Amino acid sequence: MDKVVASAAEAVADIPDGATVAVGGFGLCGIPSVLIDALLTQGATDLEAVSNNCGVDEWGLGRLLFARRLRRMVSSYVGENKEFARQYLSGELEVELTPQGTLAERMRAGGSGIPAFFTATGVGTQVADGGLPWRYDDSGAVVVSSPPKEVRSFGGREYVLEEAIVADFGIVRAWKGDRHGNLVYRDSARNFNPLAAMCGRITIAEVEELVEPGELDPNNIHTPGVFVHRVVALTPEQAADKRIEKRTVTTP
Template identity: 85%
Template structure:
């Protein structure tokens, strides 16, 4: 029941090359930066990542991308990362762009034991028809394209069959967590974190504040400990190290 490990390095030590990771966060909000940094230090490579976005060039998943540790990304938005665009267009990275709500539901379905589902999102587009460039070749031609998906009609409207996502490991960041792995996320940092925790076979959580079992009100728990296998308690310095993607201030 006690799932606390000594360090982020210990927590990710068994993540092998080629693993699939579900990573929480949205933009730079609620990203498991310490666990990502531990993977960078460990030298783990050829990773497939499922995440809303790929961080920025010098923070979040961007540090793994910049070190050429990622081979494939399933994401919904990547517009803030110039190195991501460069690798994709140069044929160095395979990218499966997925509508944001569909991505969230694919992750939720994976954690709920639902192998696939139908959605109207993407019907009548290349999302359903196939042909979206997943990987380019060095000369700019499409080397790997998305396949066509099954279409069925419900209520007179076409729906697209989308498969669930189940990852080998999930990396999430929580505001509070206890030794049993129960997690609370703070405001916007909740985002994709509960979904990343659900859809992984082994979930690792870095928590800004570690509390004892019983200190969290059960009604406040967003992700129950049944989904979490390892907990890393952050230092105050690590907990405070947060980036702002775009700072907007008044004159």
């Protein structure tokens, strides 16, 4: 039952080339930065990442992106990462842009054993009709586009069928975790982390504070240990290394 491994390097050692990896976090909030760096050092390439966004230039998933280790992204937001936009528009990266709520539910459904679901989001748009550019060539022509999806009427309203996401690996960051893999997230870090933990066939969690089994209040556990296979305890320095996308201050 003790799922703690000695290091982040050991935790990601078996992630192979071509794997699909679900990554928790939103912007730079709650991202598993230590595991991402370990994966960068490990060397796996041709990866497909499922994450709300791709970090920023040179931090978070942006580090894997800069190293040309990502083949494909399933995400909802390009955001502040200029290299993400550049690689996508120049044909170096395939990107499946997905409405944010739909992406969250696709991940949750994958972790719940639900193969697909209907949602009203995207009906009447290219999300349902197909034709969203997934990959360009170096001249800017679309070479891969999204397929049309099934649309069905329920109660007089149309809904589009979305397939669940099940990743080979899920990597997440938690505020606290115990040796059995039970996790608690803090504030806004409880965003895509529970979903990434659910949808990974093998889920790895880095925790800022490791506690013993029984120390966490069962009523406050966000991800039960049944979803988690490996736990990495961060050092105080690693836990404190948190960055923000844009610093905004007021003038005294």
